[in-house]
Amino acid sequence: MKQFHFTVQDELGIHARPAGLLAKEAKLYKSKITITKNDRTVEATKLMMIMSLGVKKGEEVVVSVEGEDEEKAFEAMETFFKENL
Amino acid sequence: MEQFKGKSIFHKIAIGKIFYYEKNQFTVKRSKIDNFEQEMERFENAKKIALEQLQGLYEKALKEVGEANAAIFEVHMMMVEDDDYNDSICNIMKEQQLNAEYAVATTGDNFAQMFAQMDDDYMKARAADVKDISERLIAVLSGTSADMGKMAEPVILVAEDLAPSETVQMDKSKLLGFITKLGSSNSHTAILAKTMSIPAIIGVEIQKDWNGKLCIIDGYNGLITIEPEDDYLKEMTEKMEEEERQKQLLKELKGKETVTIDGKTIHLYANIGGVGDTASALQNGAEGIGLFRSEFLYLEQDHYPTEEEQFQAYKTVAENMAGKKVIIRTLDIGADKQVDYFNMDKEENPAMGYRAIRICLDRIDIFKTQLRALLRASAFGNISIMFPMIISVHEVLRIKEILQEVKMELKGQGFVYKEVEIGIMIETPASVFLSDELAKEVDFFSIGTNDLTQYTLAIDRQNPKLDSIYDAHHPAVLRSIQMVVDNGHKNGIWVGICGELGADTSLTETFLRMGIDELSVSPSFVLEVRKTVRDLDLSHS
CATH class of the missing domain: 1.10.274.10 (PtsI, HPr-binding domain)
Structure with a gap:
């Protein structure tokens, strides 16, 4: 399993649109991708669940990737967070 | 006529019939x-x-x-x-x-x-x-359609709340504004209103029976009016038209120079009557304040405004204008502007009576208080002082004497002030005839066309019966202006117009040809005058 920490820079936090794009992106990989804020963990493929985390600007999340294509998925997630959030 | 208040999303006016939208x-x-x-x-x-x-x-x-x-x-x-x-x-x-x-x-x-x-x-x-x-x-x-009804004419849309899928289906050319009960500044309706530049009021207790009724949205005050009375409708219609005109002009002219095609530049300033008007002067692109009527300080109170009260007002305007010229006219009451606590006698003929500089030179204490406040404020911007109703060189010399005394007092008390430009209003025929001598004593002239017309033509401008012959375009008035400009320029001072005539665009070309250096007009006229100037070419006659 691979993990990285990310502090959200976007003014609105993880709002609807990036959450949607994230879910789309996460569906491209076989690995199980999760996002954790405090002690709540949700699957990255689930738009409404990601939104329900209510991640605001300046808050930290932990992104975990586990599965057969975790190298590729990990890299893709890192790039996605940096570019979109 | 019924009025309701809500939270305004976009500052604009809309007038139209209400379309009450109900979700299926x-x-x-x-x-x-x-x-x-x-x-x-x-x-x-x-x-x-x-x-x-x-x-x-x-x-x-x-x-x-x-x-x-x-x-x-x-x-x-x-x-x-x-x-x-x-x-x-x-x-x-x-x-x-x-x-x-x-x-x-x-x-x-x-x-x-x-x-x-x-x-x-x-x-x-x-x-x-x-x-x-x-x-x-x-x-x-369930086979029903979630589509929004078709709107035949442009309407103000009233709804409990609007979902983005509803707003996007609407024909945008038919939308004048929104009124909703729910929604927030973050809602899509709010964002859409801003994008479309149409007014929207949220948080209003909407009523179904408004459907089809005439409504006015005043986005500046968050006010909606159902079935407005004629007077109010007329007032708001004019405001809306003015708004539209200003918007067009702003697009073209904001931040542009006031210069003719052949390169003659003129200073275009705004007339204001209170501290609050500064914002509108700046929004409309005024290059300075050409006439700040200080009377409001006296008219709005029931006592003589203190030096401190005046100082704060002048300082605020000077600071807000950030280095741009601010010409403040000293107290000009009497005639049509009366103040109770001055306890002035009733006069047969107030327009020719005890007013303006005549009061100041008689009641030096009031005058000195104002001059002290003006000089102290001068340290905070670019202030000039202007004196009204001058008829003689002697008056100007007396004013300069008093000004000098005030400066000495301030200096003695450790106050700082700048060397301000001083000017006089040219609004009496006497000052026109003496303009060659007066020009030697001051830094500028500003022509007050309203009073100049009244005194030159001997027509009381308060008398409605004389309206038809009160003519500010009268050749005698125009010749007076030319004479003042010539005498001013001969003595190396600038000459402006701060009366209503300054905003009369049918005369802008005439004024420029006369050699007028400055025009000061109501904030809402600034851009229109600028447009007129920019379309002029003085190289052809």
Whole structure:
């Protein structure tokens, strides 16, 4: 399993649109991708669940990737967070 | 006429008939199903149609209101396909053997509630999105249309709340404004109103019987008026037209120089009557304040304004104008402007009576208080002082004497001040005839055309019977102006106009040809005059 920490820079936090794009992106990989804020963990493929985390600007999340294509998925997630959030 | 207040989203005026929009009230029936597979297929079909509709709305929004506003439909599509949302619907159908409509409605409510309970305003507002997609699915399932009624003429739309899918379907050319009961500054309605530059008022207790009635939205004050009275309607219509004209002019002219085609530049300043007018002077692109009427300080109170009160007002204006010229005229009361606590005698002929500089030179204490405040404020910007109703060189010399005394006093008390320019109003025939001598004593002339016309033509401008012969274009008035300009220039001082005539664009060319250096007009006329100047070419005669 691979993990990285990310502090959200976007003014609105993880709002609807990036959450949607994230879910789309996460569906491209076989690995199980999760996002954790405090002690709540949700699957990255689930738009409404990601939104329900209510991640605001300046808050930290932990992104975990586990599965057969975790190298590729990990890299893709890192790039996605940096570019979109 | 009835008025209601709400929160304004966009500062603008709209006038039009109300279209009261009611959502199709879906009463979702709860019914048992026998065949889950069949119901699932019905749901999958509805989903496909809903997604197609959303794609259509996305493309429409993209064209009409841009990417940022269209993005919400992308989100809606993703929501429709969200795993948890679908799992929940599927579960209700399968486990409870209930129909798709009910499953969607229940799931939609649950998710909407989840968002509504979050401690984040943005996420709270997303509850509306979940409801919106659920209603869309239910509409498809039950064969009703969620489309907005067609509007024949431009209307003000009144609704409980508006979902983005509803607003995007509306014909934008038929929308004058929104009034809603719900919604927040974060809602799509608010964002859409801003994008479209139309006024929207939210948080209003809307009423169904408003449908079809005439309404005015005053976006500046968050005020809506149902069935306005004629006077108010006329006033707001004029305001709206003015707004439209200003908007056009602003687009073209804000920040541009006031210069003719052949390169003659003129200073274009604004007349203001109080500290609050500074904002409108700046918004309209005034290059300075050509006439700040200090009377308001005296008229708005029941006592002589103190030095401190005056100082604060002058300082604020000087600071707000940030180094741009601010010409402040000393007290000009008497005649049509009376103040109780001055206890002035009733006069037979106040226009020719005890007024303006005549009071100041008689009651030196009042005058000195004002001069002290003006000089102290001069340290905070670019202030000039102007004196009204001058008829003789002797008056100017006396004023300069008093000014000198005040400066000495201030210096002695350790106050700082700048060496200010001083000027006089030219508004009496006497000052016109003496302008060659007066020009040697001051830094500028500003012609007050209203009084100059009244005194030159011996016509009381308060007398409505004389309106038809009160003619500011009278050759005697225009010749006076020319004489003043010539005498001013001979002595190396600048000459401006701060009376109403300054804003009369039919004379702008005449004034420029006469050699006028400055025009000071109401803030709302600044851009119009600038446009006139910029269209002039003085090289042809």
